[in-house]
Amino acid sequence: MFLLNQHPDYRKPLDPIDAETLGPKAVDEVERYLTYRDNHTVTPLHALPAIAAELGVGAIHLKDESFRLGLGSFKALGGSYAVIRLVLEEASHQFGRPVDIAELHTSEVRAIAAGMTVACATDGNHGRSVAHGAQLVGARAAIFVHSGVSNERVAAIARFGAQMVRVEGTYDDSVAEAARVAAENGWTVVSDTSWPGYERIPGLVMQGYTAMVREALRQLPEPPTHVFVQAGVGGVAAAVAGHLALVLGERRPTFVVVDPARAACLFETARAGHPVKIEHGEPTVMAMLECYEPSPIAWRVLSRAADAFMTVDEGDAVAMMNRLARPAGNDPAIVAGESGGVGLAGLIRSAADPKIRAALHLDEASRVFVINTEGATDPDRYAELVGIPPDAVLANSACRTEGVHA
Structure with a gap:
């Protein structure tokens, strides 16, 4: 499913509270805090030229949060x-x-x-x-x-x-x-989710995520034209979309929020135009995204800063794990957990659909940014879905490439 943002607040400036939470001064403070973390290092940014050529886009860059602070996920920042x-x-x-x-x-x-x-x-x-x-x-x-x-x-x-x-x-x-x-x-x-009367602490969690966005902008050869980010309650999607809107202004990229089809609370919220709690159904393999009600502050940001909302299926997520583990061409081998590659899965589904491709203006000049939000946070489950343990994928990656790709 795919939906362009039709909210009345679309493209309006962020709420002043959200602008303060996600803006450059806030990121300065997050980065200052990170200097006191013993194991803090910048996470890698990988180019994926083989997938980009297959999809007919100019470039794809993936920020690999599986190395973040030794915890295996971007959540370590929040x-x-x-x-x-x-x-x-x-x-x-x-x-x-x-x-x-x-x-x-x-x-x-x-x-x-x-x-x-x-x-x-x-x-x-x-x-x-x-x-x-x-x-x-x-x-x-x-x-x-x-x-x-x-x-x-x-x-x-x-x-x-x-x-x-x-x-x-x-x-x-x-x-x-x-x-x-x-x-x-x-x-x-x-x-990491908010509710009426409880916003400041989830705002701090989202603020922590903005350090990842600033890192990526420093690493990228040019700002992206398109960004696909997966969503549970919406915190990381809002942090990325909000920060990009604040620092890039009119040059901000087309931003697409990607939900699991079985837990599409943000997609249904966008369709309704207000926060929607959806019914719990069959569990999704995308375990870190299995949320049935969005964070109100995340929706407040995304209603203004997201351009489109879409869903991917169970098979898309598992296929993405396998594809990143067994790359083609010169692409690096990457360990992505069940939810890690969902943004990239959204890009692949979008590029294959002529109507979505046209709606998003995806073409050979597009520079796409995605995030591997988690590594193998459950190694046994990863090995079950991919057929090889995560350590073997990392060993393969070390043989194929060294350092950061950009």
Whole structure:
């Protein structure tokens, strides 16, 4: 399914709060925080000339977030950043003066962090980031996971010392339960989705993602003409679209939001013109995108900054995992998890459909940017779907190419 943005606010300036959250000054602060992370390195940007030639576009560049901060996902930028910000804000409140990140590991700040518990719901990656952030600052974390989250992903979060809470039902059920229990216990919810009266912390999470966009703009030989980004509740899509709109203005690229067909809450929201909660149906293989209600602040940004919305099917996601693992021509081998290559899958589906191709003005001059949002965050599931373990794909990639492609 494909839909051009028809919202009345389309192409209007971002809400002032969102512009402040996603703008250049905010990214300056995110990047400053990242300099204090021991394992922070810029993630690679890969050119995919073989796929570009096949699709009849000028260039495709893929930002590979599978290497981000050792957590295997772009989510490492959001949850942990928000946790650090919240601890420093609490310390500032208690000390009666501004407390900078340079003081994060002092005994006084860690004593404050030790009295804090952060909580969130997750499909896997956001919870890992929040738990990691809590471990970094010495806070406690309670992470709520729904019944569809694999044991492997639960274990990956628990290794950061988080208390794990299983919730029957969907991701949205786990969001509600995390909020309820946190309110009862006086914990701080660090969610990547928002709801009425709860926007600032999800805004901080989105703010963390903007560092990835700035990195990509520095790495790209030219700004992109088209961007395809996958969406769950919409946080990363909104962060990317919003930042690009703010820094590129009239030169901003055509932006396409890509949903799983089985969890197309943003597509249905765009069709309705307002946030829509869709019915839970058969689970999608795109586990990190299995969300049935969009984040209101993400929709507020996307209603203005996204040009189109579309869906891809189960087979598209699995085929993309395999295609990136076994590349043609000089393309590098890339480990993309079940949700990682969904934006690229959206591009491939769009390029193959003459009507969508024409609507998006995709042609041989197009420069397309996509994001591999996650690596093999569940290695056993990856090996099951691709037929080879992720380590073997990485070994193949090392043989085929070295360094960053641009």
